[in-house]
Amino acid sequence: MKLLYPNSLNNTDAEILVTWVNPAARLREEARRLPKLRWIQSLAAGPNDVLEAGFDVSRILITTGSGLHDHTVAEHTLGLLLNAARCLFEMRDYQLRGQWPSHLGGAQPDRPEGKLTTLQDARVLIWGFGNIAKMLTPWLNALGAKVKGIARSPGVRNGTPVYGEEALVELLPNTDALVMILPGSEATKHALNKERLDLLRKHAWVINVGRGSSVDEQALVHALDNDEIGGAALDVFETEPLQENSPLWKTKNTIVNPHAAGGRPQTPTTLVAYNLTRFLTGQELKNVI
Missing domain, CATH: 3.40.50.720 (NAD(P)-binding Rossmann-like Domain)
Incomplete structure (x- = not known):
């Protein structure tokens, strides 16, 4: 199982993507470049940026950062x-x-x-x-x-x-x-x-x-x-x-205001670790859309 964070430029066979404040063009590139993705964990409260990037949502599980903000x-x-x-x-x-x-x-x-x-x-x-x-x-x-x-x-x-x-x-x-x-x-x-x-x-x-x-x-x-x-x-x-x-x-x-209300996800590692454990054991994840 390979996990890809947004700053990683390799690992085209990654199965998990954790994304946060990535430009739309970068997400579109990842949608094209990562054909083996099975799960995307966004740290944003809403899924709009991920949904609009072109990922195959029919086969990729998407979870949000709801609650972190x-x-x-x-x-x-x-x-x-x-x-x-x-x-x-x-x-x-x-x-x-x-x-x-x-x-x-x-x-x-x-x-x-x-x-x-x-x-x-x-x-x-x-x-x-x-x-x-x-x-x-x-x-x-x-x-x-x-x-x-x-x-x-x-x-x-x-x-x-x-x-x-x-x-x-x-x-x-x-x-x-x-x-x-x-x-x-x-x-x-x-x-x-x-x-x-x-x-x-x-x-x-x-x-x-x-x-x-x-x-x-x-x-x-x-x-x-x-x-x-x-x-x-x-x-x-x-x-x-x-x-x-x-x-x-x-x-x-x-x-x-310049979209300043959020932007500081609280304890995101806790959510990622929780969902990763459940993903690896085949259990339902938190904040699935």
Whole structure:
């Protein structure tokens, strides 16, 4: 049994490939160069890069790094929510101009209606309620937020009410912050479209740390520039890096991050060792797609 790590340039007869942040061209080359592959272990949370590379998925087992990024993405999401609520992004802009934004400091109203100024009592809706949401929710609860979820399968998860997508019509108009953690697929493409953006209140923020394809960026730009929503904190985009001519660089109340929420898989060797042991003994692997 031969195991190939991404930096290995030989071993064309390798049967196992472990991949992490490899360029698309490199993965396409491996798909052509490694005809004996039986299993690919990706350390990414989603399988998109592997699936799009041309590997023969009819005979190759593919497992993802789901779970390796839960803490980092949840932590980053919390940071984006606090950034939005406390206007830290706006204060930074004034700092760079050498100006004192007196309207952002001093005496302020406590939890004014129709504005997101704190996570205390904020109504946070998490769309894509999986492992990252389960990590994030207790932190939000500790800060006083009221959390609900949207997922394919409704129910109660760790004490949080989770609804099906049909409930969006009722939930979006009563949301202060919409957190999107959807995977990238045809089923989720432009899931947040103009019709659903129109349901949000004028002060509501959109936070996207899932996949850029889940948001209709043109509709989002229109909503931001026309004050139809409060703002957007975006870590992912339809095209990455974000193109220089993208209007999202300069839309109102927009925080742009360079896909920075994850990128630090936690204890990946534990997952690889666990799956390798099970692969060699013919048992079912973890995170099979």
